[in-house]
Amino acid sequence: MARTRTxxxxxxxxxxxxxxxxxxxxxxxxxxQGGQEGLKPPGSPGHxxxxxxIGQDILSQILYGARISLAVGVSAALSASLIGAVxxxxxxxxxxxxxxALMRLSEFFQVLPRFVLALVIVAFxxxxxxxxxxxxxxxxxxxxxxxxxxxxxxxxxxxxxxAARLSGMRAPAIILREIxxxxxxxxxxxxxxxxASAILLEASLSFFGLGDPNxxxxxxxxxxxxxxLRQAWWMALFPGLAISAVVLSFNLLGDxxxxxxxxxxxxxx
Amino acid sequence: MxxxxxKRLAQxxxxxxxxxxxxxxxxxxxPGDPVTALVGDYPATEEYVRQVRSDYGLDKPVPERLAxxxxxxxxxxxxxxxxxxxxxxxxxxxxxxxxLMLMATALSLALLIGxxxxxxxxxxxxxxxxxxxxxxxxxxxxxxxxxxxxxLILIFAVGLxxxxxxxxxxxxxxxxxxxxxxxxxxxxxxxxxxxxxxxxALLSRITRSAMxxxxxxxxxxxxxxxxxxxxxxxxxxxxxxxALPIVTVIGYNVGLLIAGSxxxxxxxxxxxxxxxxxxSISKRDYPVMTAILMMVSITVVSANLLTDLVYAALDxxxxxxx
Numbered sequence: 001m002a003r004t005r006t007x008x009x010x011x012x013x014x015x016x017x018x019x020x021x022x023x024x025x026x027x028x029x030x031x032x033q034g035g036q037e038g039l040k041p042p043g044s045p046g047h048x049x050x051x052x053x054i055g056q057d058i059l060s061q062i063l064y065g066a067r068i069s070l071a072v073g074v075s076a077a078l079s080a081s082l083i084g085a086v087x088x089x090x091x092x093x094x095x096x097x098x099x100x101a102l103m104r105l106s107e108f109f110q111v112l113p114r115f116v117l118a119l120v121i122v123a124f125x126x127x128x129x130x131x132x133x134x135x136x137x138x139x140x141x142x143x144x145x146x147x148x149x150x151x152x153x154x155x156x157x158x159x160x161x162x163a164a165r166l167s168g169m170r171a172p173a174i175i176l177r178e179i180x181x182x183x184x185x186x187x188x189x190x191x192x193x194x195x196a197s198a199i200l201l202e203a204s205l206s207f208f209g210l211g212d213p214n215x216x217x218x219x220x221x222x223x224x225x226x227x228x229l230r231q232a233w234w235m236a237l238f239p240g241l242a243i244s245a246v247v248l249s250f251n252l253l254g255d256x257x258x259x260x261x262x263x264x265x266x267x268x269x
Numbered sequence: 270m271x272x273x274x275x276k277r278l279a280q281x282x283x284x285x286x287x288x289x290x291x292x293x294x295x296x297x298x299x300p301g302d303p304v305t306a307l308v309g310d311y312p313a314t315e316e317y318v319r320q321v322r323s324d325y326g327l328d329k330p331v332p333e334r335l336a337x338x339x340x341x342x343x344x345x346x347x348x349x350x351x352x353x354x355x356x357x358x359x360x361x362x363x364x365x366x367x368x369l370m371l372m373a374t375a376l377s378l379a380l381l382i383g384x385x386x387x388x389x390x391x392x393x394x395x396x397x398x399x400x401x402x403x404x405x406x407x408x409x410x411x412x413x414x415x416x417x418x419x420x421l422i423l424i425f426a427v428g429l430x431x432x433x434x435x436x437x438x439x440x441x442x443x444x445x446x447x448x449x450x451x452x453x454x455x456x457x458x459x460x461x462x463x464x465x466x467x468x469x470a471l472l473s474r475i476t477r478s479a480m481x482x483x484x485x486x487x488x489x490x491x492x493x494x495x496x497x498x499x500x501x502x503x504x505x506x507x508x509x510x511x512a513l514p515i516v517t518v519i520g521y522n523v524g525l526l527i528a529g530s531x532x533x534x535x536x537x538x539x540x541x542x543x544x545x546x547x548x549s550i551s552k553r554d555y556p557v558m559t560a561i562l563m564m565v566s567i568t569v570v571s572a573n574l575l576t577d578l579v580y581a582a583l584d585x586x587x588x589x590x591x
Contacts, residue, residue, distance in 0.1 A: 005404070108287050111573060113565045115528030116546070120562045123550045124299060196411065203413055204532055208547060222416055226536065229434075233423050240416035248411035255407065 009252035016246055020066035027060035031216045042234045050234040052224060058234060062242050064216040069246060072132050073199035079137035080198075081191040084144025085183075089175045091145070092152030103149070106142035114139045115204060122210045129212045132205065136198045144190050151183035185261040192254035196247045203243050218243050273581050281574045288566040292559050293338050297331070299555045347563075348556035352549070357560045361542060367437060368541030370453075372530055374461040376519075379468035384515065386469070387476025388508075394481065402473065409470030415532035418463035422536070425459060432459055435538040460537040464529050468522070475518045479511035486510070513584055520576025524569045 019026065028046060035055025042050040042058075049058035091102040118135050125131065155161060156179070164178045205211055206219025218239040225235035329337070341348075347357040390402040426434035438452050483489065484507055492502045531543030538544065542561060549557035 104283075108284060111284055111524075111566065111570050112288070112291075113524040113527060113562075113569050115524075116531065116562050116565045119531075119546070119550065120295065120558045123553075123558060124295065124555070200411075200413055204415065204528070207413075207415055207532065208535070208550060210550070219413075222413075222419065225419065229419060229422055230427050233427070236416070236419045236423065240413065240420065243416065244408070244412045247413075248408050251407050251411050252404075 005252050006256035009249040009256065012245055012249040013253065016066050016242075016249075017070060019063050020070050023060075023063040023067060027057075027063045029057040029060040031056060031061045031064040033057075039228070039232050041232075049238045050232070052221075052232070052235050053228055058221075058238055061216045061221055062218070062238055065218040065221065065239065065242065066246075068129065068212065068215045068217045069199050069202060069243070072129060072136065072202045073195045073246075073250070075133045076136035076140065076198040076202075077191050077194035079133065080140035080194055081144050081187055083137060084141040084190075085148045085180065085187055087141065088145040088148025088150075089152055089180065089183075092149040093156065093171060093175055093179070099149070102145070106145045109139065110142040112139070115201060118201060118205060119208060119210060122205060127205075127210050127212055129215060132202060132212065136201055140194055140198065144187055144194070147186050147190060148180075148183055151186065152179055155179050155182055185257075189254050189257045189261060192250055192257055196250035196254065199243065199247050199250070270581065274578060277574055277577055281570055284570050285567055288563060288570065289339065289342065290335070292563045292566075293335055295562075296338075296555070296559050299559075347560040350549075350554050350557050352552040352554040352557070357556050360545065360557065361560060361564065364540060364542045364545045366541075367539055368530055368534070368543060371457065371460055371464060371534070371539060371541060372526055374457055375464035375468065375530075376526065378461055378465040379472055380519075382465070383469040383472025384476050386473035388480060388503075390473065390477040391480035391484065399477075403477070406470040406474045406477075409466055410474070412466065413532075414463055414467055414529045415536050417466050418460065418533050418536035421459045421463055432456075434459060437540055456537075456539075460533050460539055463536070464526070464533045467529060468526065471518060471522060471525075472515065475514055476511065479514040480507060483507040483510040513580060516579050516583065517576055520572050520579070523572035524565070527565050527568065 028048075033056065035051060035057075038051060038053045038055045040047050040051040040055070042048065044050060047057050047059070049062065051057055052061075087102050087106065091099040118139060121135050122131065152175075161174060161178055164174050169178070202211065202217070203219035203222070206217040207223045209220070209223055211217045211220050221239040222236060225232070225239070228235050345358060347361070349355075350357050350360055353360055386402060386406075390399045393399045422434040425432045433456050437456050438449070489502060489506055492506045493499075497505075527543075530541065531546050533539065534541045534543035535547045542564075545557065546561050548554075549561070
């Protein structure tokens with residue numbers, strides 16, 4: 001059954017990636033193009049998922065919205081993993097005061113409430129796709145850093161690292177070529193879960209009206225839907241389903257990777 | 270135990286200080302000139318502007334301003350909200366009650382539903398019902414809580430018209446005392462369910478794995494060998510040990526609950542701190558935003574601290590080892 005879950009998750013992710021990439025070809029309408037008549041229910045001619053209050057096609061908006069969700073989610077999680085891996089490696093490898101300082105810093109970022117902080121930062125400094133990615137990445141690296149550090153602490157004393165050191169390899173090379181590849185598994189798992197939470201965070205910020213104003217996003221679609229709950233259930237239903245499906249897939253993938261990469265946990269988890 | 274408490278307090282203090290300094294820095298970067306915010310867009314005379322700057326200490330160097338800011342905080346002064354024309358502290362206190370009511374109800378719901386779900390999943394491990402519960406928990410964790418709120422409104426307020434969906438009481442109500450409290454209940458149900466959703470998922474997942482860990486331990490085999498009833502094994506040995514990770518997950522996710530309540534309050538027009546945060550963003554009311562951010566950060570630090578202390582009280586190994 002674990003296999004079914006993984007395949008299902010991968011299938012949904014690939015599907016949404018394809019939809020996002022080919023949104024321009026698949027979408028029946030320009031997502032911003034309004035119509036004469038708003039709030040057409042799903043199944044209306046030409047509008048499979050209906051239209052919103054100003055006649056924009058919901059299906060087309062969802063297809064274009066996939067771009068922003070996936071782009072922000074994946075880039076933010078990748079950057080967070082990268083920052084986390086570097087910080088964690090430095091802390092674990094050098095130890096001493098470097099370790100102490102970096103770990104205090106990561107603790108600080110870990111207690112900060114991510115959503116409220118992201119909200120305030122974006123409200124202060126304005127929004128945009130790149131800004132969102134940077135903010136989410138800066139707020140998400142500590143967990144990876146702690147993981148990477150723990151891995152490196154246990155690998156640092158292993159014989160193959162000892163051998164590399166004796167053969168004259170220098171610290172950066174040892175970290176990059178010997179230690180990190182062996183510490184990668186848990187980082188990848190957390191990375192997959194990070195994508196899920198970054199997508200959720202982006203959707204929440206956009207719901208508050210703090211997403212990229214020049215892009216269609218699922219969260220902002222739900223923001224618009226809020227005012228029309230009584231007239232147009234379809235404005236809320238479809239974007240929310242899209243967010244849930246993508247986030248669930250990345251969470252399932254993280255779980256599945258955990259089972260595959262950590263065989264020891266397979267029994268207990 | 271006292272030594273452990275003091276030690277953890279000493280560790281939490283720099284975090285709180287860091288949060289405060291971070292907030293101060295953020296305020297320095299607030300968009301717009303603070304003087305304009307104070308005197309408005311009127312062309313003020315240069316003399317008046319200088320007067321305002323010195324009244325508010327804006328002409329002093331940064332360290333001195335930080336000291337002033339800390340002094341204000343120590344006296345409970347969180348700044349002034351120009352959009353609402355009242356002190357930020359008062360504004361937040363007005364809104365705190367509804368938020369706490371919502372969070373407490375959601376958390377209780379989550380405990381009442383999540384833990385039994387996790388226990389029953391652990392006991393039917395490997396069977397179809399376990400698999401359903403596991404995927405269900407992951408799905409519950411993946412659904413945006415504010416969307417869950419909208420769907421609940423669509424079903425129970427719009428479709429079935431069973432429950433109200435906006436606000437905390439009827440605008441026409443003049444009830445007082447107990448009657449007024451009871452009146453809030455129907456308004457509380459939907460937002461509380463929406464807010465509890467992710468927590469139910471989280472708790473049932475962690476309860477299941479904590480139960481499985483405990484069930485496989487030697488002391489459980491020992492208790493069974495001793496001839497204890499299964500019920501007694503479960504309560505006295507398994508649940509007691511499984512409580513540790515459960516407590517941790519509750520305490521460490523207070524931030525999640527707060528974030529969720531900001532979103533849920535917006536969906537349901539619940540007059541709490543989260544709704545205040547949303548309004549302050551649309552009104553560009555920066556003092557309110559930073560004050561809420563600071564309060565939330567300090568709450569999270571305190572919740573983490575409290576969690577560690579509860580953990581230490583439950584598990585003596587922690588307070589001896591560290």
